[in-house]
Amino acid sequence: xxxxxxxxxxxxxxxxxxxxxxxxxxxxxxxxxxxxxxxxxxxxxxxxxxxxxxxxxxxxxxxxxxxxxxxxxxxxxxxxxxxxxxxxxxxxxxxxxxxxxxxxxxxxxxxxxxxxxxxxxxxxxxxxxxxxxxxxxxxxxxxxxxxxxxxxxxxxxxxxxxxxxxxxxxxxxxxxxxxxxxxxxxxxxxxxxxxxxxxxxxxxxxxxxxxxxxxxxxxxxxxxxxxxxxxxxxxxxxxxxxxxxxxxxxxxxxxxxxxxxxxxxxxxxxxxxxxxxxxxxxxxxxxxxxxxxxxxxxxxxxxxxxxxxxxxxxxxxxxxxxxxxxxxxxxxxxxxxxxxxxxxxxxxxxxxxxxxxxxxxxxxxxxxxxxxxxxxxxxxxxxxxxxxxxxxxxxxxxxxxxxxxxxxxxxxxxxxxxxxxxxxxxxxxxxxxxxxxxxxxxxxxxxxxxxxxxxxxxxxxxxxxxxxxxxxxxxxxxxxxxxxxxxxxxxxxxxxxxxxxxxxxxxxxxxxxxxxxxxxxxxxxxxxxxxxxxxxxxxxxxxxxxxxxxxxxxxxxxxxxxxxxxxxx
Amino acid sequence: xxxxxxxxxxxxxxxxxxxxxxxxxxxxxxxxxxxxxxxxxxxxxxxxxxxxxxxxxxxxxxxxxxxxxxxxxxxxxxxxxxxxxxxxxxxxxxxxxxxxxxxxxxxxxxxxxxxxxxxxxxxxxxxxxxxxxxxxxxxxxxxxxxxxxxxxxxxxxxxxxxxxxxxxxxxxxxxxxxxxxxxxxxxxxxxxxxxxxxxxxxxxxxxxxxxxxxxxxxxxxxxxxxxxxxxxxxxxxxxxxxxxxxxxxxxxxx
Numbered sequence: 001x002x003x004x005x006x007x008x009x010x011x012x013x014x015x016x017x018x019x020x021x022x023x024x025x026x027x028x029x030x031x032x033x034x035x036x037x038x039x040x041x042x043x044x045x046x047x048x049x050x051x052x053x054x055x056x057x058x059x060x061x062x063x064x065x066x067x068x069x070x071x072x073x074x075x076x077x078x079x080x081x082x083x084x085x086x087x088x089x090x091x092x093x094x095x096x097x098x099x100x101x102x103x104x105x106x107x108x109x110x111x112x113x114x115x116x117x118x119x120x121x122x123x124x125x126x127x128x129x130x131x132x133x134x135x136x137x138x139x140x141x142x143x144x145x146x147x148x149x150x151x152x153x154x155x156x157x158x159x160x161x162x163x164x165x166x167x168x169x170x171x172x173x174x175x176x177x178x179x180x181x182x183x184x185x186x187x188x189x190x191x192x193x194x195x196x197x198x199x200x201x202x203x204x205x206x207x208x209x210x211x212x213x214x215x216x217x218x219x220x221x222x223x224x225x226x227x228x229x230x231x232x233x234x235x236x237x238x239x240x241x242x243x244x245x246x247x248x249x250x251x252x253x254x255x256x257x258x259x260x261x262x263x264x265x266x267x268x269x270x271x272x273x274x275x276x277x278x279x280x281x282x283x284x285x286x287x288x289x290x291x292x293x294x295x296x297x298x299x300x301x302x303x304x305x306x307x308x309x310x311x312x313x314x315x316x317x318x319x320x321x322x323x324x325x326x327x328x329x330x331x332x333x334x335x336x337x338x339x340x341x342x343x344x345x346x347x348x349x350x351x352x353x354x355x356x357x358x359x360x361x362x363x364x365x366x367x368x369x370x371x372x373x374x375x376x377x378x379x380x381x382x383x384x385x386x387x388x389x390x391x392x393x394x395x396x397x398x399x400x401x402x403x404x405x406x407x408x409x410x411x412x413x414x415x416x417x418x419x420x421x422x423x424x425x426x427x428x429x430x431x432x433x434x435x436x437x438x439x440x441x442x443x444x445x446x447x448x449x450x451x452x453x454x455x456x457x458x459x460x461x462x463x464x465x466x467x468x469x470x471x472x473x474x475x476x477x478x479x480x481x482x483x484x485x486x487x488x489x490x491x492x493x494x495x496x497x498x499x500x501x502x503x504x505x506x507x508x509x510x511x512x513x514x515x516x517x518x519x520x521x522x523x524x525x526x527x528x529x530x531x532x533x534x535x536x537x538x539x540x541x542x543x544x545x546x547x548x549x550x551x552x553x554x555x556x557x558x559x560x561x562x563x564x565x566x567x568x569x
Numbered sequence: 570x571x572x573x574x575x576x577x578x579x580x581x582x583x584x585x586x587x588x589x590x591x592x593x594x595x596x597x598x599x600x601x602x603x604x605x606x607x608x609x610x611x612x613x614x615x616x617x618x619x620x621x622x623x624x625x626x627x628x629x630x631x632x633x634x635x636x637x638x639x640x641x642x643x644x645x646x647x648x649x650x651x652x653x654x655x656x657x658x659x660x661x662x663x664x665x666x667x668x669x670x671x672x673x674x675x676x677x678x679x680x681x682x683x684x685x686x687x688x689x690x691x692x693x694x695x696x697x698x699x700x701x702x703x704x705x706x707x708x709x710x711x712x713x714x715x716x717x718x719x720x721x722x723x724x725x726x727x728x729x730x731x732x733x734x735x736x737x738x739x740x741x742x743x744x745x746x747x748x749x750x751x752x753x754x755x756x757x758x759x760x761x762x763x764x765x766x767x768x769x770x771x772x773x774x775x776x777x778x779x780x781x782x783x784x785x786x787x788x789x790x791x792x793x794x795x796x797x798x799x800x801x802x803x804x805x806x807x808x809x810x811x812x813x814x815x816x817x818x819x820x821x822x823x
Contacts, residue, residue: 178601180601193641193644194766194767194770197641197644197645197648197761197766197769198763198766200605201648201760201761201766202760204760205760233762234760234762234763235762235763235764235765236763239763246764247762247763247764247767248764248767249763249767253763
C-alpha cells in the first residue's frame with residue numbers, strides 16, 4: 001500500500017540519461033530506504049539516514065545534480081562515529097530539505113542539539129552549510145520549527161565533480177521550455193512543412209487582402225464577388241479534390257485554410273465552405289464524369305459561383321420532410337422542380353445551384369440548376385444581422401425544367417446532403433476557432449492597452465480569468481480538430497466525430513466572442529474593433545450546418561442508441 | 570538566349586517579430602523565434618520567375634546558405650516558382666560568422682558551377698542590412714552589376730536596369746552575365762498557390778558543403794558586442810529662444 005506507492009514513486013529516476021546502472025540500483029535501494037524511514041523506529045531511522053546520506057554520495061557521482069557533494073565516505077564515517085541518531089536525522093532532513101520530515105524540529109529539540117554539539121561538529125556542519133546553503137546553517141542558529149519548514153532547495157556550490165572516468169562534468173541544466181500563449185500546446189510541431197507553408201501563405205493573403213475590405217463590406221452589407229476569383233487563383237477552393245485543376249491537399253490543410261479565413265470573417269469562410277464542400281464536393285463525389293469536367297475546373301478557379309439548396313422555410317433541422325418536388329417527364333427526359341429553398345449562401349449571385357428535391361419514389365436526389373433556367377429565381381434576404389459580408393438568399397423554383405444529365409446519379413436519400421454537410425462542418429470546426437482566436441487576441445491587446453484606475457485592464461483578475469478560459473478552450477479545440485483532420489485523411493472518421501467538434505468549436509467560439517466583446521467595454525460594440533462582427537456572425541455559425549442542439553441529439557443517439565429527434569417512437 | 574538564373578534567398582527573423590538582444594550580448598535571440606524569407610529575396614525570386622515565364626530565362630535555381638532550417642526557405646522559393654534549390658550547409662560557429670564576403674564567394678562559385686547567366690539577390694537582408702553581397706559577388710566574378718533595381722528588362726544580349734539612386738532613377742545597360750540586386754519597387758511578389766506548394770515538395774534541393782565549392786569561411790570580422798539602442802530620454806521644453814541658447818551653451822553643445 002503506502003510502501004509500494006512510495007517505492008514506485010521513487011524508482012523512477014529523474015536523470016535517467018545521466019545515471020549509470022549502478023546508480024539506478026542505488027536509487028532503488030534509496031527508495032526502499034526512504035520507505036523504511038517512514039516506518040522504522042528512531043534508531044533505525046537514524047541508521048537509515050546515515051545509509052541514505054552515504055548512498056546519496058555514490059549516486060551523486062553519476063547523477064547530474066550534485067547536492068550532497070560534501071558527503072565523502074570519509075566524512076560519513078566521521079559523522080557516523082560521534083553523531084547521535086538525532087543529529088543524523090537532522091543532517092538527513094537538511095540534505096533532503098523536505099519540510100514534513102523536519103516537523104519534529106521543535107525549538108526544544110534545537111536547544112538540545114545546540115547544547116551538546118561540539119564546536120568541531122558545528123564547524124563541520126557550518127562548513128557544509130556552504131554547500132547545502134539553507135537548512136543546516138539556519139538550523140544551527142536555531143530559529144525554531146519554521147527554519148526547516150522553510151528550508152529552500154539545496155544547491156551545491158561545490159566544484160564540479162569528476163565522474164569515474166576522471167572527465168569533468170558540468171552541472172547540466174535542461175533548457176527551460178517557454179510557454180507560448182499563441183500556441184499553447186505546440187500545434188506547430190504537429191503540422192507537416194507543407195501544411196505550415198499553406199497556412200502561412202494563406203494567412204498573409206487573408207491579412208493583406210481580406211482584412212482591409214471587411215469593415216465596410218460588413219457595415220454596408222456588400223459581398224465582394226471578386227474574392228472568390230482571388231481564392232480560386234490561390235487554389236484554395238475545393239482543396240481536397242484530386243484532379244480537375246484542384247490542389248488535392250490533406251483535410252488538415254483545408255482546416256488550416258478555413259481557420260485563417262474565418263480569422264478575418266465568417267462570411268468569407270462560409271462562401272469558401274459552400275463552394276468547396278457543398279458544391280464542388282457533391283459534384284466530385286456523386287456526379288458523372290461529364291458534370292465533373294464541365295463544372296469543377298471553373299468552380300475551382302472561382303469563375304463559377306455555386307450554392308447549396310437543402311433548407312426550406314418550413315424544414316430546417318428536419319430536411320427529410322422537405323416539400324420541394326422533382327417530377328420526371330419521360331417524354332422530354334427532364335425533371336420538373338417545384339419548391340422554395342431559403343437561407344442559401346451566395347444564391348443571389350450564384351451561377352450553379354446544387355438543389356436537393358424529393359422524387360416521386362419518395363427519395364431525395366440532387367440536381368444541378370443553372371442561372372438562366374426559366375422559373376428559377378434567387379431573391380436576396382434583407383435585414384440580415386449576421387454574415388453580412390456574404391450574400392444570402394432563397395432559391396425559388398416554379399416549374400423549372402432540369403435536363404436528366406443534371407441529376408447527380410451516384411447518391412440517393414439524405415446520405416447525399418449529409419455527406420456534403422459533414423465535409424463543411426469539419427471546415428467550420430477549424431474556422432470557428434480562428435474567429436475565437438481573433439477575439440481572444442483582440443481582447444488581450446485591448447486590455448493591455450487600456451488603463452483604468454491607474455493600471456491596464458489586463459492587470460485585473462476577472463480579465464485574466466476570462467483570458468485563461470479562452471486560451472484553454474481554443475487550444476484544446478485545435479488539438480481535437482487536428483486529430484479529426486488526421487482521422488479523416490486516414491478515412492477513419494465517423495460523422496458523429498464531426499458533429500461533436502462542430503458543436504464544440506461553435507459553442508465555445510460564440511462564448512469567447514461574447515466574453516471578448518464584454519472585455520472591450522463600450523468599444524466592443526463598434527465594428528472598428530471587429531469583435532462585435534464576430535459575435536454577430538458566430539450566432540449564425542452556431543446555428544447553420546446543424547444547430548448546437550441538433551448535434552447534441554446526434555451524439556445522444558450515438559451514446560444511448562435511442563433517437564430523440566421525433567416524438568412517439 | 571535563355572540562360573539560368575541563380576537567386577540567393579536568406580532565412581531571417583520575420584519582420585513582424587520584436588527583436589530581443591541576448592543577455593550575453595553576443596547577438597540576438599533566434600531560438601524559437603519565427604523566421605521567414607528576407608522580403609527583398611522574395612522580390613528577387615519573383616523577378617526571376619517572371620523572367621522564366623516570359624521565356625527569357627530557362628531555369629531558376631534558388632540558393633540558401635545556412636543550417637538545416639534554410640531548406641524551408643528554399644521550399645518557399647520553389648513554391649513561388651523556382652525550378653530547383655541548392656542548400657549550402659553552414660552551421661554552428663561558421664553560421665554565426667557568415668557574412669556577405671563568405672556568401673558572395675559561395676554565390677560566385679555556384680554561378681560558375683551552374684553556368685548561370687544572371688544572379689539576382691535582394692539588395693540587403695533585414696537582419697544585417699549590409700547591402701554588400703550582390704556587389705561583392707559581381708566583383709569576384711568580374712561581372713557587371715545593376716544594383717537597387719526597380720525595373721529589369723532584357724535588351725538584346727544584355728539587360729537594361731532602372732536603378733533607384735538618391736537623386737532619382739538611373740538607367741544602365743549591362744552585358745550578361747550580370748548580377749542584379751532587387752529593390753522594393755521591382756515587383757510585388759506573388760502568393761504561392763496551393764498547387765504550387767504541393768508541387769514544391771517534389772522539386773529537388775541539392776545539398777553542398779562550402780568546402781566542395783572550394784570556399785573558405787573564416788571571417789575577418791569579430792562581433793564585439795550587440796546592444797540595445799539607448800533608451801530615449803525625455804526632452805526639455807523651453808519658453809523662448811534665449812532659454813534654448815542658454816541651455817545649449819550650458820550643456821557644452823554650443
